[in-house]
Amino acid sequence: MTTGPTIYVVDDDAAVSRAIASAGALLGLPVRAFASAADFLAACDPAAPGCLVLDVKMPGMTGLELQRRLADDGVRIPVVMVSGHADVRIAVEAMTLGALTLLEKPFRLDELIVHLRAALARDAATRAAASRQDAAAARLAALTPKEREVLERIARGATNRDIAADLGLSVRAVEDRRARLMKKMDARSVADLVWVISATGEPGG
Amino acid sequence: MPPAPRPAIRAAAPALGLVLAVFVIDLNVPLGVAAAVPYTFAVLLALRVPAGWFAPAVAGLCGVLTVAKLELNAERGTTEYWKVLVNRGLALFSIGMTLFLGVLRRRAEDARRRAEEETREHLAALAHLDRLHAAGQLATGLAHEVNQPLAAIGLQAEVAARLAALPDRGPALAACLEEIAAQSQRAGEIVKSLRRMTAPGRSVAAVVALNEVVLAAARVIEWEARRAGAAVSWELKEPLPAVWGDHVQLEQVVFNLLLNAVQAVAGTDGARDVRVETTAAADVVIVTVRDTGPGLGPDGPERVFERFYTTKPTGMGVGLAVSRSVVEAHGGKLWAANDPAGGAVFSFHLPADREDRSR
Numbered sequence: 001m002t003t004g005p006t007i008y009v010v011d012d013d014a015a016v017s018r019a020i021a022s023a024g025a026l027l028g029l030p031v032r033a034f035a036s037a038a039d040f041l042a043a044c045d046p047a048a049p050g051c052l053v054l055d056v057k058m059p060g061m062t063g064l065e066l067q068r069r070l071a072d073d074g075v076r077i078p079v080v081m082v083s084g085h086a087d088v089r090i091a092v093e094a095m096t097l098g099a100l101t102l103l104e105k106p107f108r109l110d111e112l113i114v115h116l117r118a119a120l121a122r123d124a125a126t127r128a129a130a131s132r133q134d135a136a137a138a139r140l141a142a143l144t145p146k147e148r149e150v151l152e153r154i155a156r157g158a159t160n161r162d163i164a165a166d167l168g169l170s171v172r173a174v175e176d177r178r179a180r181l182m183k184k185m186d187a188r189s190v191a192d193l194v195w196v197i198s199a200t201g202e203p204g205g
Numbered sequence: 206m207p208p209a210p211r212p213a214i215r216a217a218a219p220a221l222g223l224v225l226a227v228f229v230i231d232l233n234v235p236l237g238v239a240a241a242v243p244y245t246f247a248v249l250l251a252l253r254v255p256a257g258w259f260a261p262a263v264a265g266l267c268g269v270l271t272v273a274k275l276e277l278n279a280e281r282g283t284t285e286y287w288k289v290l291v292n293r294g295l296a297l298f299s300i301g302m303t304l305f306l307g308v309l310r311r312r313a314e315d316a317r318r319r320a321e322e323e324t325r326e327h328l329a330a331l332a333h334l335d336r337l338h339a340a341g342q343l344a345t346g347l348a349h350e351v352n353q354p355l356a357a358i359g360l361q362a363e364v365a366a367r368l369a370a371l372p373d374r375g376p377a378l379a380a381c382l383e384e385i386a387a388q389s390q391r392a393g394e395i396v397k398s399l400r401r402m403t404a405p406g407r408s409v410a411a412v413v414a415l416n417e418v419v420l421a422a423a424r425v426i427e428w429e430a431r432r433a434g435a436a437v438s439w440e441l442k443e444p445l446p447a448v449w450g451d452h453v454q455l456e457q458v459v460f461n462l463l464l465n466a467v468q469a470v471a472g473t474d475g476a477r478d479v480r481v482e483t484t485a486a487a488d489v490v491i492v493t494v495r496d497t498g499p500g501l502g503p504d505g506p507e508r509v510f511e512r513f514y515t516t517k518p519t520g521m522g523v524g525l526a527v528s529r530s531v532v533e534a535h536g537g538k539l540w541a542a543n544d545p546a547g548g549a550v551f552s553f554h555l556p557a558d559r560e561d562r563s564r
Contacts, residue, residue, distance in 0.1 A: 015387075016360075018361075019357040019361050019384070022360065025377060057349070062434075084349040084352045085349055105353070106358075108359070108363065109367075
């Protein structure tokens with residue numbers, strides 16, 4: 001289902017794009033270059049893994065503007081900014097908007113590679129966390145309201161007996177529901193269960 | 206035989222011929238007739254010869270011949286001798302006055318020509334100053350522009366070094382090296398165009414293709430336009446009649462108009478378009494630069510051509526004034542207006558070069 005990561009380059013200077021593409025080829029990674037922020041936005045697929053090498057100064061939409069736009073759209077692709085003449089203000093703004101780093105042209109190949117690897121690792125981690133979260137949320141959504149009542153109480157640390165008393169059920173019925181929901185949540189212990197719930201970001205009860 | 210003196214001989218011949226003709230007639234008619242007066246025409250003709258000594262020499266010759274006639278052929282008919290002398294004296298006086306007035310006039314012309322020359326030199330110096338100023342303004346963009354190929358070269362070279370160590374490198378290494386060569390060339394071009402821009406202006410007149418001038422100026426402005434986020438486009442009429450003038454100075458005019466337009470649109474939020482057009486009409490060639498900037502302020506379009514009038518924090522207020530002087534020195538006209546659709550329009554026309562100078 002997942003394809004390998006791609007290095008996206010947005011730089012109005014084709015020569016710089018080609019140089020970054022050479023570096024990407026050295027890493028054995030595909031590189032897609034765009035001459036403008038608008039071109040990138042038109043082709044951008046948030047589901048595709050990768051990282052973005054982004055030039056600050058460009059005609060039309062600047063690198064910082066594109067970064068802001070991606071943040072607004074909820075696209076969380078890691079960004080390595082590059083700039084010909086970065087001042088502190090630009091650097092701070094880029095980092096505030098979530099850039100991993102800002103490389104000043106001309107930069108060394110090693111620097112670029114280190115940051116590309118870091119960016120791709122960050123992307124992989126973000127995507128893994130997101131998929132865990134999605135899976136947990138899906139499992140949580142599969143529970144019936146009654147199972148959910150029991151789950152909330154388990155997460156709070158209540159015993160079967162407490163839950164039975166609280167919900168006016170027999171201990172046996174609570175045990176049944178507990179077994180069913182443990183299975184649905186794919187949890188082997190209460191600790192597992194709590195971990196899955198916290199992965200969804202929803203409060204336990 | 207060197208062919209150089211021939212035009213001088215051609216100019217001197219009528220004067221000397223006339224002197225001879227007048228002398229022959231003067232010798233053969235009675236002294237009483239004022240036959241010596243036509244010598245003045247020979248002096249007038251001699252004044253047209255460029256060499257400064259020629260007219261006084263001819264005048265002197267005429268004077269000598271006027272007196273010599275008395276000795277060579279004293280036939281004076283019935284005229285009294287004192288009248289003959291007055292007659293000769295009048296002829297000498299006319300020759301002298303003609304020479305005097307002619308030399309005065311010639312001096313005045315020389316002074317005027319020198320003044321014109323000086324004005325031209327001043328214009329060239331001012332134009333050079335304006336180019337230096339523009340180069341200073343462009344320095345930041347230029348540094349950035351040279352940095353781009355340098356960044357590309359650095360990366361490609363490092364990639365190439367790593368590829369060279371691999372056993373199976375395929376065509377990638379050659380591609381890197383080619384890219385390095387191309388980008389070095391590009392950096393060199395940028396440096397070259399800066400040097401051309403800051404070179405002291407020697408006024409050299411030649412046949413100039415305005416389309417080439419526009420393209421050259423557009424290349425120099427490219428970086429600044431990119432910095433300002435402006436899109437420069439052009440529509441050049443082909444074929445366009447040539448004009449006669451100084452390529453560097455005309456390029457500077459187009460450059461000034463483009464820089465002005467790019468700086469005008471830099472501050473706007475809307476479209477940042479700069480458009481250059483060349484057209485030909487009747488016997489003029491027209492260059493028009495339009496922008497989508499805020500237009501020419503409340504002071505009116507004509508004020509922008511005043512020397513030291515500027516609305517820009519880094520402006521010197523000389524560019525457009527110099528441009529107008531350059532265009533006028535080329536026999537053309539430069540004017541500015543507000544575009545009814547928004548923005549400013551600068552346009553100049555130059556007379557088309559009709560003469561066939563190709564050889």
